[in-house]
Amino acid sequence: MADPDREIWDGMLTHVRRHHPTLCRHWFSELEHAGIDDGSVYVRADSEVRRDYLRRDCVQAFVEAAQNETESLIGVRFLGPGEHAPVHAPGRDAGRDASRAHGPGAIVEPKPNEQPGHPEHADPAAAGLSASGSAEPGQDGPRGAESSLRMPPPLPTTRRPIRYSSSESASEASGTIYLNPDYVFDNFIIGEGNRWAYAASVAVAENPGRSYNPLFIHGDVGLGKTHLLQAICLRIMEARPGSVMHYISCDGFINDFMHAVQANEMEQFRHRFRDVDVLVIDDIHFLTSRERSQEEFFHTFNSLHGQQKQIILSSDAPPQQIPQLEKRLASRFQSGLVTEIMRPTFETRVAILFTKARLRGIELGQGVAEYVAERFETNIRELEGAITRLQIQATVENRPIDLPLAHEAFGEEPEEERPRPTIDAILDAVCRYYDVKRGDLLGKRRHQSISLPRQVGMFLAREHTRLSLEEIGAQFGGRDHTTVIHAVKSIKAKQTESNEFAGTVQKLTGQLIKASRRN
Ligand code: ADP
Numbered sequence: 001m002a003d004p005d006r007e008i009w010d011g012m013l014t015h016v017r018r019h020h021p022t023l024c025r026h027w028f029s030e031l032e033h034a035g036i037d038d039g040s041v042y043v044r045a046d047s048e049v050r051r052d053y054l055r056r057d058c059v060q061a062f063v064e065a066a067q068n069e070t071e072s073l074i075g076v077r078f079l080g081p082g083e084h085a086p087v088h089a090p091g092r093d094a095g096r097d098a099s100r101a102h103g104p105g106a107i108v109e110p111k112p113n114e115q116p117g118h119p120e121h122a123d124p125a126a127a128g129l130s131a132s133g134s135a136e137p138g139q140d141g142p143r144g145a146e147s148s149l150r151m152p153p154p155l156p157t158t159r160r161p162i163r164y165s166s167s168e169s170a171s172e173a174s175g176t177i178y179l180n181p182d183y184v185f186d187n188f189i190i191g192e193g194n195r196w197a198y199a200a201s202v203a204v205a206e207n208p209g210r211s212y213n214p215l216f217i218h219g220d221v222g223l224g225k226t227h228l229l230q231a232i233c234l235r236i237m238e239a240r241p242g243s244v245m246h247y248i249s250c251d252g253f254i255n256d257f258m259h260a261v262q263a264n265e266m267e268q269f270r271h272r273f274r275d276v277d278v279l280v281i282d283d284i285h286f287l288t289s290r291e292r293s294q295e296e297f298f299h300t301f302n303s304l305h306g307q308q309k310q311i312i313l314s315s316d317a318p319p320q321q322i323p324q325l326e327k328r329l330a331s332r333f334q335s336g337l338v339t340e341i342m343r344p345t346f347e348t349r350v351a352i353l354f355t356k357a358r359l360r361g362i363e364l365g366q367g368v369a370e371y372v373a374e375r376f377e378t379n380i381r382e383l384e385g386a387i388t389r390l391q392i393q394a395t396v397e398n399r400p401i402d403l404p405l406a407h408e409a410f411g412e413e414p415e416e417e418r419p420r421p422t423i424d425a426i427l428d429a430v431c432r433y434y435d436v437k438r439g440d441l442l443g444k445r446r447h448q449s450i451s452l453p454r455q456v457g458m459f460l461a462r463e464h465t466r467l468s469l470e471e472i473g474a475q476f477g478g479r480d481h482t483t484v485i486h487a488v489k490s491i492k493a494k495q496t497e498s499n500e501f502a503g504t505v506q507k508l509t510g511q512l513i514k515a516s517r518r519n
């Protein structure tokens, strides 16, 4: 005999997939339907991180689906592993009647510390949460309904000493970071630009405090720093559930610090940041020009480092280039491993697109992936945005995601039709500009008068062709890809150091683009 609750659940999933495709993840098919009663459909995720994702981003979509399937004003509650629907709740029909009386959207995940007798109320830190509960995910239900709700009885939670969320005192807007279940190592595509950052992250996750300390990852926006930081946290949570880990944005740290100063709560603040096994601070470059928080962070750093506790930092620039960062901090940051993430190659971008699409349970054709990877070169976040756009367009028009759809979605000439300079044109332009012979440029001489133009050539090839690092190395007299990485880095750094040099690179770039348009 068919299970009517099961049918409702299957219908809900179909509804969410159809109407909210961008929220869906492939693991939704692993969600467990944990019963219907007390005005709610209970849904269990197999990890707290997945549960938190559902609570944070998916409440509305699932409530809409539940109400659509049951034709009643029922709510949805997401449970983690080991959490159960309240046993003494009224039966399903009674629950529905009750929910009818409570008005639409009758679902709110109550704050743990609003639930009398809830373990987190009694001992928030020990339950692995911030003291105020401000960082507890899952408060994003239709808030308007909150006051009219009868709160369900407390749910038992697993007690873990991991504070993976953010600032205790800061508001959600100021630094709370949730772990994203998508950001695991398995979903991180390794390419030439991130190989070392990835390897270092895995090493640190497997042996916190022992391999590289601090681990400092830097790179432009949207290149995967936060992904790696969270992957480390997720791996540590899995492998060392006893670890105390604090993961926070730099803003969160600063706000927390300022709050602690004002409220005269420095002791609690120090406990929060120094009595941990792993401290992870995202976007540490925001620490600039706030002297007191720099000072405090300096002491936090020393305290943790002295105890061999792991420190992991990310930044948009290497330590010595963070403006207004005190020298002593910059040198501390450099004392472990500093590793840069660079822009992904075309092949890596295609692979990332496939991974992102798979996570969302959709299949991209090779042509569509290549088309998108061509258009978005600098920032992986844009690639994700592109998938979202394709998904939305496909849903609205009820069409498959194919090349014609992609062309329409982006409504412009595909970038593959954009003229690109050839490696030959680059070599020519560089030789002409610096007045050097091609043979010298590709040869072994290392004199500055040759090595600088050679590096500029490699940089331009990297920026404007689709060649991989290895291919560029080969074109420049059979050099190793690490030489190309070094050249790109050094030219980038030189451009920031000297406007004049930046102007030269720009001039060469302009010439190349103009010439390739003419051809
Ligand atoms: P950053 O912190 O450097 O600004 P993020 O870590 O937020 O960048 O990355 C932006 C997006 O790109 C995220 O969705 C992330 O998962 C994705 N991303 C970045 N690098 C990779 C990679 N190598 N493989 C898969 N996804 C990646």
Ligand code: MG
Residues within 6 Å of the ligand: 225, 226, 227, 282, 283
């Ligand atoms: Mg980031």
